[in-house]
Amino acid sequence: MLESGKVNVLTLIGSSKVADHLKKMHPKVNRLRAILGLDAKNAAIVFPDADLDLAVRECLLGSLSFNGQRCTALKMLIVHRSIVEAFLQSFTEQLAKLKVGMPWDMDVSITPLPELGKVSHMTKMVEDAKSKGARVVKRGWWHVRRYPVLSGCRLPGLGRYVLYREEQFGPIVPVMPFEDTGHRTGLTSSRPNMVSRFRSSARTRKSSAGWSIRWSTRFCRVNINCQCQRGPDVFPLYGPKDSAEGTLSVNDALRSFSIRSMIAAKQGDSSKRLLEDIVNTHKSNFINTGFIL
Numbered sequence: 001m002l003e004s005g006k007v008n009v010l011t012l013i014g015s016s017k018v019a020d021h022l023k024k025m026h027p028k029v030n031r032l033r034a035i036l037g038l039d040a041k042n043a044a045i046v047f048p049d050a051d052l053d054l055a056v057r058e059c060l061l062g063s064l065s066f067n068g069q070r071c072t073a074l075k076m077l078i079v080h081r082s083i084v085e086a087f088l089q090s091f092t093e094q095l096a097k098l099k100v101g102m103p104w105d106m107d108v109s110i111t112p113l114p115e116l117g118k119v120s121h122m123t124k125m126v127e128d129a130k131s132k133g134a135r136v137v138k139r140g141w142w143h144v145r146r147y148p149v150l151s152g153c154r155l156p157g158l159g160r161y162v163l164y165r166e167e168q169f170g171p172i173v174p175v176m177p178f179e180d181t182g183h184r185t186g187l188t189s190s191r192p193n194m195v196s197r198f199r200s201s202a203r204t205r206k207s208s209a210g211w212s213i214r215w216s217t218r219f220c221r222v223n224i225n226c227q228c229q230r231g232p233d234v235f236p237l238y239g240p241k242d243s244a245e246g247t248l249s250v251n252d253a254l255r256s257f258s259i260r261s262m263i264a265a266k267q268g269d270s271s272k273r274l275l276e277d278i279v280n281t282h283k284s285n286f287i288n289t290g291f292i293l
Contacts, residue, residue: 040193062227
């Protein structure tokens, strides 16, 4: 279909590799408009004053719903060092309650991964992390990871961890402690689609509102005390860096299938009277002031 050149707009939620391949198949790439939801490495940041039960519940759902195989899934948990042990203990306790089985069984939370070679790929990511100092907190059908942060080391220094940089897209949950703003703002993934923020107090050294504004330039959505999610569909979803192209939403989808156009006239009384007459008498569906953004 794409090779025919008759497709003008490509909308895809999937991997960047597939999107790149499809776009290159079009004979006139410059004419092909793309709206893409691609890979994502969404983070959850849990502050010392967070409601721990709420944070654990939302992080468990965010990281393991649909086996973590969602672009909106939580792919990295960044927890303040003062509460990380309590967080891990509560998280693994709740994790043990999840039922593993086939999709058609009742009350199943974790199912087999529907992709050949996926388990092998994720195992390699786990072994890479272990070889660089990560420790296993709980093992089973799940792996929960905690990354050690060396004294004085900033997050960019952890780029040597494949699991830190790459989207696992499966039921591996990396957990990393932080101590100050430098640790949490150093997330260097090239796919920072969304972020979740867990805390109870609005008053900090730098206000939460200010923090959210700064991070709104790095993420398409900042979720307060809840898991990353894209609904409802009227909300826009885009991605900075490598995580998307264009904006997904009901309104944006309609706009993507049309070309913006305008009508112009020279400034003058005759032009003004003509346009006012068209608007006031509702003679045009295009030239009017009765619109909804």
